[in-house]
Each structure stands twice: as C-alpha cells, then as structure tokens.
Amino acid sequence: MLLFCWNIKDVKRYIVGRLPAVCIGLCIALSSLAAEPVPVASPHSNWVPLAQDGLHDPSNPRLDLLQNPAEALSLLPPDLEGNERSSVVGNRVKWVKALREGYINPRTNIYPETKIKVLDLDVMLTKRDTGELPRVLFPHKQHTEWLDCSNCHEWLFKSKTGATPISMFAILDGEYCGRCHGAVAFPLTQCQRCHSVPFAAQAPAKAQ
Amino acid sequence: MxxxxxxxxxxxxxxxxxxxxxxxxxxxxxxxPFSLHAEYGDVVLNKRAEKAGVRPVIFPHWFHRIRFRCKVCHSELGFEMRAGANDVLMWDIVNGKFCGMCHNNQIAWGPENCDLCHSGKQGLESGIHGGDSTMGPGRW
Missing domain, CATH: 1.20.5 (Single alpha-helices involved in coiled-coils or other helix-helix interfaces)
Known part of the structure; x- marks a missing residue:
C-alpha cells in the first residue's frame, strides 16, 4: 500500500492511522509478558529452568527430580557486573564469598586421610609486561579453599616464580588460568578481577 | 452514493x-527474548552415551560445587580438569570409580537411576556448554 502513495501527506496519514493500533498491539504484548510467571522472585531471577535450557531433554519423565539452578543459586551472594542486573557473570554467584561467609559448606574430602591445605600467599605476577592493564595479583587463599595444591602444581604452574610462561593467548585458549576461568570459575570477561593492581600501587607489593 | x-x-x-x-x-x-542456554559450567558427556542408546550425560558444575569443593573430584577422584579428557565408563562407576565414588546410594543416588544423569537431548556435542558469558576453553 505504502508503495503506491509516496507523497508525504499520504505517508503521514498512513502512519497516523495505524499508530493507535500499533500502540494497542504493543500494550497487549507487554502486558502478556508481565503476566508470565517468573521462576524465582529475587534480584537475579534469570536462571533458565532445566526443561528450557536447550541441554536437558524435556521429555525425560524424571527431569522434575533434578534441582533447577534458580532454586539453589538465588540463595547465594549475587555476582553482577557493576550494578546492572541485566549483565551476567558466570553462574551469577560470587562463589568465593558464598564459601567464606558460610552460605555453603562444601565437603573438602571423601577419603579421611586426605590432607587439607590452605595457603595464604599472594603472588604478584611481574614477569610479563601487562601493557596498560594493571598487574595481576594471584591470591593462593581463595584458590586453595577450593583446590588442592596438586590441581595446579607442578604440571600446570611451576612453584618457582617466573618459571611458567603464562600468557593471555594461552589463557584464552583454555590453558593455565583458563583451565577453570572461562569454563567454571568466573569468566575471562572480568579482566579487573585478576588485573587488580594499578601501576602506582605496585612498588610495595610482593615480587614474584 | x-x-x-x-x-x-x-x-x-x-x-x-x-x-x-x-x-x-x-x-x-x-x-x-527466548534465552535458551545452559548454566555456566555445564558439561555434556556424549562420547559413548548416544552410541550405547542412552541420552547424553549432563554434569552441572554449579550443583556439585555447592556440595563439594573442586578438589574432591579433581584431586581425590582423579577427574582431569579438561572436558573430554576423562574416559568415564559405566563399568567404573558401578565399581565405585569416578562418579561412582558418591553415586552409590550412600552419598548420592545410585547408578541404577539412569535418567537422572542421562538427561540430555539427543545429538548434543560433548564439552563445556558455558552459558552466556563464555564459550568455554579453546573457543575464544
């Protein structure tokens, strides 16, 4: 229709004539959206239920027995980039905080003889030039609360300072820190969580 | 007129x-917005499952790390920290290795509850299905 009436008046009339209908249509669509039940009423209620996550088979008769992410994760400290609730970081959970503040108390071992070691040692990574990015400060404590020494040493990271050729390329390819970060630990989009020490603050820090 | x-x-x-x-x-x-995506850290195991006529396995990291620290599976139970690097066989699980260390009707449900682990859609690719912020290791 629009093709046959190209003078401005006709176009205007065409648009104005349809405007109320478009508005009504949009209003109906939005109200139907608002009426949809939200899985969990929490500040971060955007976990996808298992039946709709594209992985689980919705026809599985026992799918109802499995826990949905929102049921558990909505109770843990939220991890949201800045204050934007729409932005998403990993599971939307600050796992280190959840552990430290007692929201969760996951088992440390199955075999009674397994030794639990938590090491409180920060290492500043100074071997590589990080360019304009702040330097990386690696905290052993947060890592050893979850992991065993042997998970990283000596095969993935050498204990000797500066002996491991860590690079962002390798990390982005899933090596070194990228074994976990980018797969299960907070994603590699969160640069500032590792690159946390501005140049001005570097002098007194412990050297690698 | x-x-x-x-x-x-x-x-x-x-x-x-x-x-x-x-x-x-x-x-x-x-x-x-139809946000169809896996939860961050979900692992699909389908090296053998579908060939053997069962659904692929979905391992949710989020569920397990609420209950166990990483080191329990990745140190004590011997799971490599790389999706696809572990040859997990039902025979081993039934004999108490890998998942069978807990999935034994004592700590968690036993291996006879096929549908609870073999819960994935047909045709899923093995590997980490990392949710919305990352494509997982090696995929950047």
Missing part, C-alpha cells in the same frame, strides 16, 4: 487498523 463510499472507506480503515494491530502484536511477540 456518497454515503456508501464513506461506509466502504471507513470499513477499509477499520480493516487496516486491525491488520496493523495484529502485525505489531505478532512482531513484538517475536521479539520476546
């Missing part, structure tokens, strides 16, 4: 009005 013209005209306008309403309603319904 004039009157009937006017009537057809207004009928036309009404029809156009309705059509525009329906079209915009349909368009805005299409725009509803």
């Amino acid at each position: 004039m009157e009937s013209d006017l009537r057809t005209h207004s009928r036309h306008r009404f029809r156009r009005f309705m059509r525009a309403g329906i079209v915009s309603l349909a368009l805005s319904m299409l725009a509803i």
Whole structure:
C-alpha cells in the first residue's frame, strides 16, 4: 500500500492511522509478558529452568527430580557486573564469598586421610609486561579453599616464580588460568578481577 | 452514493487498523527474548552415551560445587580438569570409580537411576556448554 502513495501527506496519514493500533498491539504484548510467571522472585531471577535450557531433554519423565539452578543459586551472594542486573557473570554467584561467609559448606574430602591445605600467599605476577592493564595479583587463599595444591602444581604452574610462561593467548585458549576461568570459575570477561593492581600501587607489593 | 463510499472507506480503515494491530502484536511477540542456554559450567558427556542408546550425560558444575569443593573430584577422584579428557565408563562407576565414588546410594543416588544423569537431548556435542558469558576453553 505504502508503495503506491509516496507523497508525504499520504505517508503521514498512513502512519497516523495505524499508530493507535500499533500502540494497542504493543500494550497487549507487554502486558502478556508481565503476566508470565517468573521462576524465582529475587534480584537475579534469570536462571533458565532445566526443561528450557536447550541441554536437558524435556521429555525425560524424571527431569522434575533434578534441582533447577534458580532454586539453589538465588540463595547465594549475587555476582553482577557493576550494578546492572541485566549483565551476567558466570553462574551469577560470587562463589568465593558464598564459601567464606558460610552460605555453603562444601565437603573438602571423601577419603579421611586426605590432607587439607590452605595457603595464604599472594603472588604478584611481574614477569610479563601487562601493557596498560594493571598487574595481576594471584591470591593462593581463595584458590586453595577450593583446590588442592596438586590441581595446579607442578604440571600446570611451576612453584618457582617466573618459571611458567603464562600468557593471555594461552589463557584464552583454555590453558593455565583458563583451565577453570572461562569454563567454571568466573569468566575471562572480568579482566579487573585478576588485573587488580594499578601501576602506582605496585612498588610495595610482593615480587614474584 | 456518497454515503456508501464513506461506509466502504471507513470499513477499509477499520480493516487496516486491525491488520496493523495484529502485525505489531505478532512482531513484538517475536521479539520476546527466548534465552535458551545452559548454566555456566555445564558439561555434556556424549562420547559413548548416544552410541550405547542412552541420552547424553549432563554434569552441572554449579550443583556439585555447592556440595563439594573442586578438589574432591579433581584431586581425590582423579577427574582431569579438561572436558573430554576423562574416559568415564559405566563399568567404573558401578565399581565405585569416578562418579561412582558418591553415586552409590550412600552419598548420592545410585547408578541404577539412569535418567537422572542421562538427561540430555539427543545429538548434543560433548564439552563445556558455558552459558552466556563464555564459550568455554579453546573457543575464544
């Protein structure tokens, strides 16, 4: 229709004539959206239920027995980039905080003889030039609360300072820190969580 | 003559009005974000499952790390920290290795509850299905 009436008046009339209908249509669509039940009423209620996550088979008769992410994760400290609730970081959970503040108390071992070691040692990574990015400060404590020494040493990271050729390329390819970060630990989009020490603050820090 | 013209005209306008309403309603319904994605850290194990006639296995990291620290599976139970690097066989699980260390009806449900682990859709690719912030290791 629009093709046959190209003078401005006709176009205007065409648009104005349809405007109320478009508005009504949009209003109906939005109200139907608002009426949809939200899985969990929490500040971060955007976990996808298992039946709709594209992985689980919705026809599985026992799918109802499995826990949905929102049921558990909505109770843990939220991890949201800045204050934007729409932005998403990993599971939307600050796992280190959840552990430290007692929201969760996951088992440390199955075999009674397994030794639990938590090491409180920060290492500043100074071997590589990080360019304009702040330097990386690696905290052993947060890592050893979850992991065993042997998970990283000596095969993935050498204990000797500066002996491991860590690079962002390798990390982005899933090596070194990228074994976990980018797969299960907070994603590699969160640069500032590792690159946390501005140049001005570097002098007194412990050297690698 | 004039009157009937006017009537057809207004009928036309009404029809156009309705059509525009329906079209915009349909368009805005299409725009509803259907966020279909796995939870961050979900692992699909399908090296053997589908070939053996069962659904692929979905391992949710989030569920397990609430209950166990990483080191329990990745140190004590011997799971390599790389999706696809572990040859997990049902025979081993039934004999108490890998998942079978806990999935033994004592700590967690036993291996006879096939559908609880073998819960994935047909045709899923093995590996980390990392949710929305990352494509997982090696995929950047």
